Amino acid sequence: METAIQALRPGYLKEGTPVQVLSNFFLFTPKHHSTSLQRYSISFIPEISFSLSRQRERILNKSRAQIIEHIGRFVFANTILFSAQTSSEFVVESLYENVIYKITIVPTGALTNPLEIKHFYNKFFNSVQSMLKLVMIGRKFYNPDRPVELPHHKMVIWPGYANSVGYYEEGCLLNVDISHRCLRTITVYDQIVDIKRRNPSDCKQMISKLLVGSTVLTLYNKKCYKVDEIDWDMSPSSSFEKEGISTDFKKYYTTRWGREIKYEDQPLLKCKLKNLICYLLPEFCVMTGLTDEIRSDFNVMKDLAQATKKEPKARLNESAGLIKTLQTFPKTRDEIKDWQLEISSDPISLTARVISAGNIIMGDNASFRINEAIGSFDRDIQRKMYTQPKLDRWGIFHCENDKKLVEQNLMTNLVQVMKTYCVACDKPATFIVASDKWGDWDRILRQSLNPSVKIIICVLPGSKGKCRLYDDLKRLTFSSFPVPTQVILNSTLKKDKGLRSVINKVVMQMNAKVGGIPWALDNLPFSNTVCMVIGIDIFTKRGSSGVLGFCATMDPHYARYGSFPKVINPGGDVFTRIQECTEQALQQFFNENRRFPKVIIVFRDGVSDSQRSSVLTDEVGAIKQAFTSLQGIVPNFEKPSLLYVVVNKRTNARFYCDNNGNTTNPPLGTIVDSKVVEKTGYDFYVMPAKANQGSMTPTHFHVVYDDSDLPCDNVEILAYKMCYSYYNWSGSIRVPAPCQYAHKLAYNYGERSDKNGPPQPHAHWTNSRALYFL
Structure with missing residues (x-):
């Protein structure tokens, strides 16, 4: 398998309008560049397992004074100690729970590797925070002395901080964001x-x-x-x-x-x-x-x-407030001073760029400009959709008890909405189910469904999250009878307020499920070449098989998708499945366009920072192996350029605009690709979705592989614009639509797992161009 090389930044975004923003990153540097950090290995007799890090730390603290005599102040990191002083090998003893431990400490040299120095700084900052009597939960620190009580819900919220130290373009920076932990009382x-x-x-x-x-x-x-x-x-x-x-x-x-x-x-x-x-x-x-x-x-x-979603000014002030506390509290101030470190109390300021989302194209070539001030376009899309197949064979299934609800509430609104969207449709067939037992539903569905049915609406009893029949219905239609289903709960139909808006969304989803395109985006990057955009996500559930969600665009507007769900058995090879999906997607792209794509962009969701290297070596390798396999099958097949982008919604980075002392959220479409990004990598932040309450959360994109030789404008703008093409929401979401479709696909199969695992996808769905799983 060909070895993939980490992508390097090809430049900076040039398009868009510049805007000055503040970040929650702070300079974290030694006062004297000559300061060197020393590393010491540590061993115990009797031996203590590496996994018992807390016990190791407790034993070591018993002899802290002896160790300081040799190497001064130190930071413990389970198997090693960090210090600013040099020393030769020495031994100390520690009495813990009536056992005498002999601790041998051996110098292993100065810290020169940036990853090791970063590791020390994070350990150091954790140890300093513990001096404030903050409680560490996971990797975050919380203050139990400032609880927010929610007595009606028998809960309490601890405020706290999420911090990390790393090397960025601007240097060594400390990222500080606020966090909250909910506990029961x-x-x-x-x-x-x-x-x-x-x-x-x-x-x-x-x-x-x-x-x-x-x-x-x-x-x-x-x-x-x-x-x-x-x-x-x-x-x-x-x-x-x-x-x-x-x-x-x-x-x-x-x-x-x-x-x-x-x-x-x-x-x-x-x-x-x-x-x-x-x-x-x-x-x-x-x-x-x-x-x-x-x-x-x-x-x-x-x-x-209300207790946790802080407005921008309060959130930034609390982040900076932790540093001020560390600089004024005597114990932490002295610790920082003794290590000759300096933490700036001023947040990093940088120039970002704001990109326009552009226009939405509807049916009959009508279009409208996206209003980035509100981030959604519910009213603007209430017209003929971009493409909409005729609904000529479809039906409605409901219980006998819901007959009146269906006739008066559902059908009345459906007729009106179909007219608004100019949907060509026949009258639906109706099927009454005797009870709300799955046996009755299963029997009627099996009698009524066949491959010629376009879609069915099922009015199920229950309320949100409490519908007993939902999972059984999806398992049946995913694996045995491949007919798209649209579920509406009878509790929804009982609500007069907002029902019309719900039916609007239902009709739009139905159109996407039968192969239509509710809307398209104009002037998308890479549109001047033949391009495919892929979304990948993997769903895992304790005690069950995983599911790979793989969705690939098949048209120039990146609006029609091939969907390839794959069940991954425990211990199964994910990378083989990715290779299979890539080969299938490329063959189908060729079947529909009579040519293969020249450029492929992959948006990969659900990957932590520690997993990025394996994504580069394994998943990128699997896709490139698919290219090689096709070269052996298809005459004159040319390998497309590949950009593999990891999408991370879980980031502690925050950005703010400062308008004469008034701290606000940045505009939608703000992109940050300098100063607080990796020094040697290729990453950027996008502000794609409006925050209705509190501070805006950016999405962090890492381009792990890029052999396209294209400027960064293409992928950064595409990452933002495609956040507007998810057909379950008439507005922007936090990830590009292919990413969310892949997540939805994998989740819908994985969450339906029973004792036999997830439902096995019916072969029909692989050849379908419909987003049947929405």
């Missing part, structure tokens, strides 16, 4: 008791659903653990061995933490920490984070948003 034991009271028959299943995979915080030491399993056979009276001595949990918590256990009737929470297993007591834990149940509660989310 009732214990996990209280939640278990409540579930048992409400669901006595299947309480164990409900408790497991709530807790397994969640994160809990222990009240006695403020540490976080991920729950892997609930051990129903264990209780506080269960015994275990610690350092060869048998004890039980009641004694352990009394002697180690001074806690008396009140309840005997509680199972234990099992957590796997690398090669170590620990057990937690529910009465000493509280859940953190948000569950699906909380996210679906409008009132809870509204109150959470």
Whole structure:
């Protein structure tokens, strides 16, 4: 397989209007360039596993004063120490829990590698923050002394910070953003008791659903653990061995933490920490984070948003406020001074550029300009769509109880909306299902569906997130009867307010599902050449097979898609699947255009920073291998140029405009590709979606591979403009549409997993040009 080389920045964006912005990045530099950092390896006798980093740190702290005599102040990083002083090898002893440990510290040279220096700075900054008595949860720090109480929801919010140090064009920078952590004010034991009271028959299943995979915080030491399993056979009276001595949990918590256990009737929470297993007591834990149940509660989310979504000025001030605190608090100020470091309190200022989103093209060549001030165009698209096939064989399925709702609410609005959008359609056939049991629905659907049916509307009983029949319906039509389905819940039809707007969106989705194009974008980059844009995402679910979502454009407007879902069995080869999808997409592109693309742009979602190198070597290699395979099959096949772009929505970078002291969000279409980007890479930030509340969150793009020799304007503008072509939303979203389609495709199959895994995609869908999974 050909080795892919990391892309380098070919220049800077030239198009657009310049705008000055502030960022939440701050200079983080040594005061004296001659300052060198030293590295020391560390070993313990008796030996302590690398996975027990907290225990290693506790033992080391017992001998901190002895170590400082040799090398001065130091930063501990599990297997190594960092210091600004040189020393020869030395040994210290530490007494911990009646065991004497011999600690050998050996110098291994000065830090010269930028990655090692970056690693030190991040460890150093973490250690400095811990001096402020902030609690580390994951990689973020939170302040339990400034809680925001939400008593009606039995929750509390801890404010905090997300920080990282890295090397950028501007130099070594500290990125500081604010963060919030939601915790329950009732214990996990209280939640278990409540579930048992409400669901006595299947309480164990409900408790497991709530807790397994969640994160809990222990009240006695403020540490976080991920729950892997609930051990129903264990209780506080269960015994275990610690350092060869048998004890039980009641004694352990009394002697180690001074806690008396009140309840005997509680199972234990099992957590796997690398090669170590620990057990937690529910009465000493509280859940953190948000569950699906909380996210679906409008009132809870509204109150959470008011507490956490800070306006731009407040957010930037809080970021800068952490640095001011570090510079004024005596202990942290002295630590920073002793290490001869300097942290600027002024945020980095830079010049960004604002790109116009351009025009939307509708049917009969009508068009309108996107209003970037509001970021959406609900009203503008209420006209004939760009392309819309005739609906000549379609139907509506509903329960007997919903007959009146369908006739009066659904059909009345459907007729009006079809006229507004000028949709040519026959009258739909209607099918009444005797009950809301899946057996009745399954029987009627199997009797009625055949490949000539364009689409069906299913009015299902239930409310959002609580529809029992939805998963069964999707499994059936994804794998056995490949007919597009549009689901409308009967609870939606019961609402008079906003129903017309809902039906507008339904008709638009239906058009996309049957192969139509609701709207197209004008003047897209690469339109002067033959180009294909691909979106890739992978859905994974605990205990089930993964699903690869692969969507590729087949037309000059990047509006018609070939969709290629692939189930990936546990331990399966993702890269082989990517190669297969690429070959299929290229063959279909040729079948429809009688030529192959000259340029391919891939937008890859769901990749963390640590995974980018494997994407470059493996996934880029898989696509290039597809090119090689086609060369052996297709005469005169020319390899297209390839740009492989990783899309990251989870970024702590923020950008602000300062208008005479009034800090605001930047305009939509603001692109940042200088100063706070990688020094040797090729990355940029785009502000693609409006923030209705609080501060705007940018999307971070990394071009990991580029052999096109094209200026960066092409891919940066394309990344922004394609955020306007996702047909589930009449406006801009945070990622390019192919990315979101790939995510939706993989999610729809993966989330429908049962004991047999995800539904196997029907062969018909591979040859379909419709976004049937929306």
